[in-house]
Amino acid sequence: MPIIQKIRIILVDTTHPGNIGAVARAMKNMELARLYLVNPLYFPHAEATARAAGADDILQNAVVAESLLEAIQDCQLVIGTSSRVRSLPIALLDPKEAVTKAIVEAKVGYEVALVFGTESSGLSNEELKLCHYHMHIPTNTEFASLNLAAAVLIIAYEIKMALAKAEEGEEGGDVFGLVQQLPELATVVDQECFYTHLEEVLIQSNFLDPKKPRHLMERMRRMFGRARLERAEINIWRGVLTELQKKMIKGVIE
Amino acid sequence: MPIIQKIRIILVDTTHPGNIGAVARAMKNMELARLYLVNPLYFPHAEATARAAGADDILQNAVVAESLLEAIQDCQLVIGTSSRVRSLPIALLDPKEAVTKAIVEAKVGYEVALVFGTESSGLSNEELKLCHYHMHIPTNTEFASLNLAAAVLIIAYEIKMALAKAEEGEEGGDVFGLVQQLPELATVVDQECFYTHLEEVLIQSNFLDPKKPRHLMERMRRMFGRARLERAEINIWRGVLTELQKKMIKGVIE
Known part of the structure; x- marks a missing residue:
C-alpha cells in the first residue's frame, strides 16, 4: 500500500x-x-x-x-x-x-x-x-x-x-x-483502555485521589507516550493490573 | 543588515x-x-x-x-x-x-x-x-x-x-x-545593457540576422546566465564590444 x-x-x-x-x-x-x-x-x-x-x-x-x-x-x-x-x-x-x-x-x-x-x-x-x-x-x-x-x-x-x-x-x-523492523505498536484504543485501567488501579490503591489528582495521569501518559508502548507490552501491563485488582479486592475481603 | x-x-x-x-x-x-x-x-x-x-x-x-x-x-x-x-x-x-x-x-x-x-x-x-x-x-x-x-x-x-x-x-x-567571499556580481541592469550591446554587435557583424534570430540571444543569455557574470567581467566585455564596433565602422568606411 x-x-x-x-x-x-x-x-x-x-x-x-x-x-x-x-x-x-x-x-x-x-x-x-x-x-x-x-x-x-x-x-x-x-x-x-x-x-x-x-x-x-x-x-x-x-x-x-x-x-x-x-x-x-x-x-x-x-x-x-x-x-x-x-x-x-x-x-x-x-x-x-x-x-x-x-x-x-x-x-x-x-x-x-x-x-x-x-x-x-x-x-x-x-x-x-x-x-x-x-x-x-x-x-x-x-x-x-x-x-x-x-x-x-x-x-x-x-x-x-x-x-x-x-x-x-x-x-x-x-x-x-531509518526504516527498520519496528515492533507492533499499540493502537490508540489499546492505550486508552490501558490508561483507564491504570487509573482505576491507582485509585483503588489509594495512590491517586480523584479529588486531588495532581496531574498524575498526565505524567503517566507522558512517560508511556515517550516509550511508545508495543501491543505485547500493553497486554503484559493489562495482566499486571488485573492481578493487582484481584489482590486488592481479596485484601479488602480478608 | x-x-x-x-x-x-x-x-x-x-x-x-x-x-x-x-x-x-x-x-x-x-x-x-x-x-x-x-x-x-x-x-x-x-x-x-x-x-x-x-x-x-x-x-x-x-x-x-x-x-x-x-x-x-x-x-x-x-x-x-x-x-x-x-x-x-x-x-x-x-x-x-x-x-x-x-x-x-x-x-x-x-x-x-x-x-x-x-x-x-x-x-x-x-x-x-x-x-x-x-x-x-x-x-x-x-x-x-x-x-x-x-x-x-x-x-x-x-x-x-x-x-x-x-x-x-x-x-x-x-x-x-556555503558563504564565501563571493565576487561583486553584475546587477540585472548591467547585464541587460551588456546583452543589448552584444546583440547590436552581433547584428552589425552580420552574424545575427534580426529577421532570422534563431534563438541566438537566448542562447547567449543562458550561457552568460550560468556563468553569473561579475561586474568587472561585464566591464571587460563592454570594452571589447565597443572596440569591435569601432573596427567594424572603420571597416565600412575604409
Whole structure:
C-alpha cells in the first residue's frame, strides 16, 4: 500500500467550511488523500466545495467523526500541531522531524494521524494529550496567525518533498534509511483502555485521589507516550493490573 | 543588515487583489518584509487589505513597478518560479535549493529577487529569461493548481526554516557554511545593457540576422546566465564590444 494511504490529516472542530475546502485543495496539490473531520461546524457545505477547487474526491471521501479519539482509534502514531510552544514536556518536533517520523512509520505499515486544531485556538490540552508528539510550525512570533490550510499545506509539502527524495534513490533517501523492523505498536484504543485501567488501579490503591489528582495521569501518559508502548507490552501491563485488582479486592475481603 | 532585508518577493501581473493580501499575510507569517508588485490589476484594494489579515505594513511598503525589469534592476540574483518543468535548458531548482542560494547570496550582500508569475499562466518566457535560475515547487502532476499565496508561503517557510537552523549554530548551519567571499556580481541592469550591446554587435557583424534570430540571444543569455557574470567581467566585455564596433565602422568606411 502506498505510504500516502497510511497517513491521514485530521481537522478538529473546524469552524469555517471554506477552510475545509482549502485544506482539501492543499492536500491534493501535494498528493495526500485521506481527510478526517472531527465535529465540523458545517459539512458538507457549498463553500467547502468551492474552495476545494476540484479536490472534490477528497471531500467526498472525508470521514466525519464525533471525537478525536474516534478519528485516531486505529492509529499507532498521532502527531498534533501546536501553535504555541507549550510548557507540556512532550517532544516538540519541527515540520521536517514530524514528517520524517510520519513517513518512516507509515512505511512500516502503521496508521499515522496528523492532527490540526480549531482555527481560533488550536488543539485543546485534552486533545494534545492524545498525541504521541506535538509539532510546531515556526512562524513570526509577532504575527503567528497561520491559517489552517497554510499549516496543512506546509506539512503536506514536506511529505511530498521527503517522498520525492526517497524515490530518487540513495542520495536523498535518508528517510527510508531509518526504516527498520519496528515492533507492533499499540493502537490508540489499546492505550486508552490501558490508561483507564491504570487509573482505576491507582485509585483503588489509594495512590491517586480523584479529588486531588495532581496531574498524575498526565505524567503517566507522558512517560508511556515517550516509550511508545508495543501491543505485547500493553497486554503484559493489562495482566499486571488485573492481578493487582484481584489482590486488592481479596485484601479488602480478608 | 538582516538577510531578510536583502530578499524581495515579486508578484507579476497579479489579477486578484485578494491574492496580494494573502501573499502579504504568508510573508509576514514567515518574517519576510519586502513585496514588489509588477502591474497589479488592482492595487491598493480593500480585498487585499482584508486578506492580509493584519500584514498591512507589507502592503503599505509594497513597491509597484511597471515591468519585471524595473523591479529587479538592482538585483544580482533573480530566481523565477516555473509551474511547468520547461524545456528551457536553464537550471531548475527545487525550493530548498533555491532558498539556499537566495540566503547565501543575501548574506553576502547581494540583492535577491524571488519572482512569481500571474495566477493563470505563471511567468512568461520573456520574464523567465530575465531570471538566473528557475525554481519549481513539486506538486501533484494531476492537480498542480497551487495558488499564488500557497507558492509564496512554501518558499517563505523554507527561508524561515533555513535561517532558524543557521541561527541554531553549527549543526544545522549548513547554509552559512556555503558563504564565501563571493565576487561583486553584475546587477540585472548591467547585464541587460551588456546583452543589448552584444546583440547590436552581433547584428552589425552580420552574424545575427534580426529577421532570422534563431534563438541566438537566448542562447547567449543562458550561457552568460550560468556563468553569473561579475561586474568587472561585464566591464571587460563592454570594452571589447565597443572596440569591435569601432573596427567594424572603420571597416565600412575604409
